[in-house]
Amino acid sequence: MKEYKAEIGVIAAGPSGLSAAVQAAQMGAKVVVVEKAAAVGGAANMGMGILAVGSHYQKAQMIDISVEKAFNMFMDYTHYNVDARLIKRYFSQSAETVLWLEDMGVEFEGAFRYFPKSEATWHIVKTDTGIGPRAASFMNRALYQKALELGVTVLLEHPARKILKEDGKITGILAVGPDGEEVQVSCPAVIVCTGGAGANKKMIQELTGLEHGKEVYNFAIPGLTGDGLTMAWEAGADRMPVRIEMACDLGGGEATTSGVTNIMKQPNLLVNRDGKRVMNEDFMQNATYLSNVANHQKDKTCFSIVDSSIVKYYIKNGVDVTSLVTPDPDVSDFYEGIGMLQKNGSSNYFVADTIEELAEKAGIDGENLKQTIDDYNYFCDSRDYEFFKDPKYLRPLFKAPYYAAAVHPGGYGTVGGVRINENCEACDRFFKPVPGLYCAGADSCNIYDDSYMFLLPGNSMGYAVNTGRIAGMSAVGYVRSGRISRQEKTEEL
Known part of the structure; x- marks a missing residue:
């Protein structure tokens, strides 16, 4: 067995794990990171930026x-169904985190809304190709380089298998190297940052009751299989609800052109x-x-x-x-995309010459749909008496062909599962910190209750980076205080 000795062990090298490692190393701690993949960044490499409040960009x-x-x-x-102390600490630190990232070379385009009704809290990472998906990979790369500069040992292709514990306190991590040899990281503090269970269909169904690929369509990033959740629970952390970070799916993941997805996501007629x-x-x-609405319909489907x-x-x-995800108003490739879907025998997109035919193809009640469209067309000539929709979005349906697209619950992966406090200490069922155990990022993200807070965009990655930093600070404080947690000190006094 190969052994590494450290003060802080970090499980996974996504944005929360990298932030925890850099923060702890900046405070002088010896840090070892184990990561199951061959590269750093995880699911966050697909993202674009972080939430910040009161940043110099916003000012x-x-x-x-x-x-x-x-x-x-x-x-x-959230109706106060979340930890107010953690939210306050996260938001209060977020503007300084922008400066912290800039100090290591990360650049930002500025602060943006995700969509018109949201606030401009999304700080998009600057790239060499302009604003767009995968921008956050530049941030993750900068964090990784900073970690290496600070002497952090990053062991890629080393999946963690177990969090080690003796006499009620954390003592290390057991991992496996790429050659199959067991690797032990001996350390008094461990930070779990494994990103949830978005790719574990069985775990999703067991913990959420939703069948992936049928009742919910979330991004299933390889490697996000809930390992950290299981290890943290086994080490004594209390179980919190695991949820899907809901963001609707259009078309069951079927490939098509941006013109199709962009048009079918516009605020036109939506029915069950x-x-x-x-x-x-x-x-x-x-x-x-939209995802919440679909989740409460028959077959968890809207059109x-x-x-x-x-x-x-x-x-x-x-x-x-x-x-910002679909910034281009040009949808001239719509017919190309529809043609491709029809050729592939789509089961989520439908084209018909009559309303009755459209209803039959999509599995919608035909009589009700015809009446709904008659009523809707009347609203377009007057006002929406049913749901009070803004008149500028009211456009009648009268000319064939007609097009329908299925809308399902979707999401970015799972959030939550490990109970933490505002110091990112993993806590047991009695709300007491497990000595030496910390958790950051998606595994600990219990802050949304039943609905992701899209009105303050950048929340997922902002939470990951900031809780990573908080966990790093707390873990160093624990180690430097003689391996006695604040709770234990209080009890002794």
């Missing part, structure tokens, strides 16, 4: 957002299998709201419906609503 852009405002928004949104409307479609731009006149309008004038 320069005259964006009126403060820690007080963001905190009150967040707590109101009964052919009835289910929301004010203005709010479709909030992917969490976005447009006709050829709406499609032609969008192709000529551009779409109504854009976001």
